[in-house]
Amino acid sequence: MSQFNDLARNGLWSNNPALVQLLGLCPLLAVSNSLVNALGLGLATLMVLVGANISVSLIRYHVPDSVRLPAFVMIIAAFVTCADLLMQAYTFELHRTLGIFIPLIVTNCAILGRADAFASKNPILPAATDGLMMGLGFASVLILLGGIRELFGSGTLFADMHQLLGPIAADWQMTVFPDYDFLFLVLPPGAFFATGLLIALKNWIDGRLAKRRQRQQPTSAQSRRVRVTGTIR
Amino acid sequence: MSLMHAEQTAIRHPGDSGRLMAWVAIATLPGIITLTWHFGWGVITNILLAILMGWSLEATVMRLRRRPIVATLRDNSALVTAILLGASLPPASPWWLLLVGMIAAIIVAKHLFGGLGHNPFNPAMVGYALLLISFPVPMTQWTAPLGLLSSQAPSLSDIVFHITGLSGTTLPDTWTGATALDAFKNKPETVMASEFWATSPLPEGARTAWYSVSLAWLAGGMLLLYQRIIGWQIPAAMLGSVLLAATVLYAVDPSHHGSPLFHLLGGATLFGAFFIATDPVSAATSRRGKLFYGAGIGLLIMLIRTSGGYPDAVAFAVLLMNFTVPFIDYYTQPRAQGHSRPNHGIKPPPSSNEDRR
Numbered sequence: 001m002s003q004f005n006d007l008a009r010n011g012l013w014s015n016n017p018a019l020v021q022l023l024g025l026c027p028l029l030a031v032s033n034s035l036v037n038a039l040g041l042g043l044a045t046l047m048v049l050v051g052a053n054i055s056v057s058l059i060r061y062h063v064p065d066s067v068r069l070p071a072f073v074m075i076i077a078a079f080v081t082c083a084d085l086l087m088q089a090y091t092f093e094l095h096r097t098l099g100i101f102i103p104l105i106v107t108n109c110a111i112l113g114r115a116d117a118f119a120s121k122n123p124i125l126p127a128a129t130d131g132l133m134m135g136l137g138f139a140s141v142l143i144l145l146g147g148i149r150e151l152f153g154s155g156t157l158f159a160d161m162h163q164l165l166g167p168i169a170a171d172w173q174m175t176v177f178p179d180y181d182f183l184f185l186v187l188p189p190g191a192f193f194a195t196g197l198l199i200a201l202k203n204w205i206d207g208r209l210a211k212r213r214q215r216q217q218p219t220s221a222q223s224r225r226v227r228v229t230g231t232i233r
Numbered sequence: 234m235s236l237m238h239a240e241q242t243a244i245r246h247p248g249d250s251g252r253l254m255a256w257v258a259i260a261t262l263p264g265i266i267t268l269t270w271h272f273g274w275g276v277i278t279n280i281l282l283a284i285l286m287g288w289s290l291e292a293t294v295m296r297l298r299r300r301p302i303v304a305t306l307r308d309n310s311a312l313v314t315a316i317l318l319g320a321s322l323p324p325a326s327p328w329w330l331l332l333v334g335m336i337a338a339i340i341v342a343k344h345l346f347g348g349l350g351h352n353p354f355n356p357a358m359v360g361y362a363l364l365l366i367s368f369p370v371p372m373t374q375w376t377a378p379l380g381l382l383s384s385q386a387p388s389l390s391d392i393v394f395h396i397t398g399l400s401g402t403t404l405p406d407t408w409t410g411a412t413a414l415d416a417f418k419n420k421p422e423t424v425m426a427s428e429f430w431a432t433s434p435l436p437e438g439a440r441t442a443w444y445s446v447s448l449a450w451l452a453g454g455m456l457l458l459y460q461r462i463i464g465w466q467i468p469a470a471m472l473g474s475v476l477l478a479a480t481v482l483y484a485v486d487p488s489h490h491g492s493p494l495f496h497l498l499g500g501a502t503l504f505g506a507f508f509i510a511t512d513p514v515s516a517a518t519s520r521r522g523k524l525f526y527g528a529g530i531g532l533l534i535m536l537i538r539t540s541g542g543y544p545d546a547v548a549f550a551v552l553l554m555n556f557t558v559p560f561i562d563y564y565t566q567p568r569a570q571g572h573s574r575p576n577h578g579i580k581p582p583p584s585s586n587e588d589r590r
Contacts, residue, residue, distance in 0.1 A: 184367040193341075 011133025038146025042139030053131030275324025454507025470527030
C-alpha cells in the first residue's frame with residue numbers, strides 16, 4: 001500500500017507537475033483565467049493522463065526503445081482526440097472557449113513525461129494510480145489558479161459553470177466583488193504572477209514543515225559531538 | 234604637488250546610493266514644478282501620496298524581511314520610485330490606483346526580486362505598465378493643461394474629492410483631454426497631419442504645455458549629467474535613435490507621421506531618457522552596452538508609437554530593454570588591461586593540436 005501512498009504524495013504535492021516539475025505550463029497559464037475553463041481543461045488532461053498511462057503500461061514489453069517516444073505520442077494523441085470529440089459533443093460552448101488548447105494537450109510534457117518515466121516501467125495498477133494522482137495534482141493547481149484569477153481578476157466565482165455541468169449550474173455564479181475589474185490578472189502576465197506566488201507558497205510551506213520536523217527530532221548525544229574536521233556549518 | 238590632498242580620486246560617489254538618489258529626486262523638481270504649473274495640483278497630490286505609500290510599503294517589507302528599516306529608507310530609492318511613478322500617472326489619480334502601482338513597484342518589482350540592486354526591471358515602470366494594462370480608462374485620462382491659477386481649473390478640494398475615488402473612475406470632461414501623442418495616434422487614417430493640426434485638436438496651449446514640461450525634464454537631466462549621477466551614453470543614444478527614426482519616418486511620409494520635434498518633446502521621451510532609462514540598477518553597465526541599451530529603447534519607442542497599440546511607449550520600451558541587459562552586458566564587457574579578447578558566442582571547434590595536448 002505504501003507504494004500507492006508515495007504515488008499520491010508525489011503527484012499531489014512533492015513532485016506536483018505544475019508547481020515542482022513546471023510541466024504543461026502553456027495550458028496552465030493560458031486557460032486558467034476562469035474556474036470553468038480550468039476545470040474543463042483539468043478534467044480533460046486528467047482523462048488523457050490516466051488513459052495514456054494505462055495504455056503505455058499495457059504495451060511496455062512490446063515497444064522497442066528506439067521508437068517508444070513516437071509510439072507514446074500516438075497513444076496520447078488518440079486519447080486527446082477522444083477528449084476533444086467528447087467535449088465537442090457534450091460541452092460545446094466550453095469546447096469553443098478553450099479552442100486550440102484541447103488539441104494542444106498532446107504537447108503537454110507532463111503526460112509524455114509520465115508515460116516515459118513511469119508508465120513504461122511499471123505494471124498497470126501503479127501506472128494508472130500515478131496518472132490519476134499526477135492528473136489530480138495538475139488539475140488542482142489549474143483549478144486553484146483559475147479560482148484566484150477569476151476572483152481577483154473579475155470579482156466573480158463559478159461564472160458560466162453551465163458550460164461544463166449543464167443547466168444545473170446555470171445560477172451558480174457568485175459575484176464576490178461587484179463593479180470590480182483587475183485586467184492584469186485576467187491577462188497572461190497575471191497567470192505568470194499568480195503561478196509564481198503559488199510556487200513560493202508551496203516552498204514556504206515545505207520550509208516550515210522541514211523546520212518543524214527538525215525541531216521535533218530529539219537531538220541525540222552523538223550529534224552534539226564537536227566536529228574537528230571538514231566544514232563546520 | 235602635495236600627496237596629502239587626494240581630492241580628485243577616480244570614484245566620485247563612493248557607493249552612497251542615498252546621496253545618488255537624493256540628487257535624482259532634486260533633479261526632478263523642475264519637471265514637477267512645470268507639470269504642476271500646467272496641469273494643476275493633482276501632480277503634487279500624486280507624488281506626495283506615492284511617496285507616503287512608498288515609504289510605508291518599504292518599511293513593511295523591511296519589517297517582514299527583518300532588516301533595518303531606517304537605514305533602508307535612507308537609500309532614497311523608494312522616494313525616487315514614488316516620485317517617478319507619481320509624475321508618470323495622470324494628475325489627481327485616485328488613491329487605489331497609486332496604491333496598486335506602488336505595490337507592484339516596491340513589493341513585486343523590487344523586493345520579490347531581492348531588494349535594491351537585485352531588481353532586473355525598473356520598479357516605477359513595472360508599476361506603470363501594470364496599471365496601464367489593468368486600468369486603461371483612468372490611466373488614459375490626462376487632465377487638460379488649464380494652468381494652475383486659471384478659474385476653470387479644479388480646486389484643491391475638488392482634487393481631494395477625486396482622489397478619494399468617490400467620484401467614480403472618470404474625471405469630469407471639462408478637466409480632461411487627450412495627450413498630444415494620444416490625439417495624434419487616434420487621428421483618422423484619411424486625415425493628413427497638416428489638416429489634423431489645422432483643426433486644433435488639442436485643448437488650448439496643450440502642445441506648449443507638453444513641450445515646456447519636456448524641456449524642464451531636460452533641465453533636470455542636465456543637472457544629473459553635471460553632477461555625474463548619470464552618464465551621457467544612455468540619454469544620448471536613446472534621444473539620438475528617437476530623432477533618427479522620427480526623421481526617417483517624417484522624411485518618407487510627412488503626412489502621417491509626427492515631426493521629429495513632436496516625437497522628442499510631445500511625450501515622455503526626455504523624461505524617460507534622463508530619469509527612467511538611466512536607472513543604475515536595471516540599465517546596462519558597460520559604456521558600450523549603455524549605447525546599445527539606449528538606442529534599443531529609442532527604436533522600440535518609435536516602433537510602438539507608430540505601429541503599436543499605445544500612444545506613448547517609454548515604459549514598455551524600457552522594460553523590454555531591461556530584459557536584454559544581461560545579454561548586452563555579457564557581450565560588451567570591457568576588456569581588462571592585459572587580458573585578451575574574451576571568446577563569446579559560438580566557439581570555433583578546437584583544432585587537432587589542442588586535442589593532442
